[in-house]
Amino acid sequence: MLDAFSRAATAADASGSFIGGTQIATLKTFVAEGNKRLDAVKAISTSASCIVTDSVAGMICENPGLTSPGGNCYSNRRMAACLRDGEIVLRYVAYALLAGDSSVLQDRCLNGLKETYAALGVPTGSMARAVAIMKACAVAHINGTNGDRGPQATNNTINLGTTAKGDCSALASEAASYFDVVSTSIS
Template sequence: MSFVSKTIIEADHELRYLNGAELEILRAYLNSSEKRIKVIKTLRDREKEIISKASRKLFQIHPDYIGPGGNASGSRQRALCLRDYGWYLRLITYSIIAGDKNPVERIGLLGVRDMYNSLGVPLIGMVDSIQCLKDAALAELKSEEEVKLAEPYFDFVIQNMAQ
């Protein structure tokens, strides 16, 4: 659910109009829409470069992952790892446009710990991988303002995987 929808539903649940503070928050959110779209376009258009940088950094931190018997040792396993990078990056863009963590939480985090555990993927590696993805993605953004729009959603994923 988007930030806008959530605000409207809360007011309607209380059978009231949006108050002044809510309207100001909505104004600020709507005024940031062009910046949000710019961030999303940058992340989308630079996806391959972001994933390449992030995976290189991850495999420097955890070289055993690409070594014999590692979770990303073969071309198939490595492709799956890179696919997950793209998947998380895309989910984060959904949250950026919504202005809410709900898209990444509902689609990308519910049950993820169990899934990775069942596949034998170390969760610390997933935390490190999203941190690498965050670093690579934020490096592509042009301003501190753009970084502030994207960073909380990367941090949310990292924190949830680290629990």
């Protein structure tokens, strides 16, 4: 896994040059946005159980046959495996968001996942749908971390003790791209 700093150093080393110019500007932006990034990860982490449970429930609501005898979520063991897989995906998306790099997601989570699902007979379309629902939930949580609880805020807003101010849409978009990588990988 490479974080933004390691990636810049590796690129400079490969070209035989010092880190400078646009690489330093990129790193300065990464550091300046650090509190937003940490708050976005905190928003995902503190709501992980709800995000995963809601995503799996949504997938099942759209395909009730999954909980019927013979379905891939029929029995407590299979349902627990489905929830576990969703939690693992969400955890690695959070790691990627924290590092600003999807390589940890590729190396530790997605490598061989599609083949494993195929071998186990897990319908990847259903898992991809659960990931899409997770993406929507996580993006909503991230967008709620910007510290600006203006007129659209409700009494149901959870105070996560965030420190970031301003627009978090770039981080939400980054997280969404990591979920898209997962969906593409398993589809």
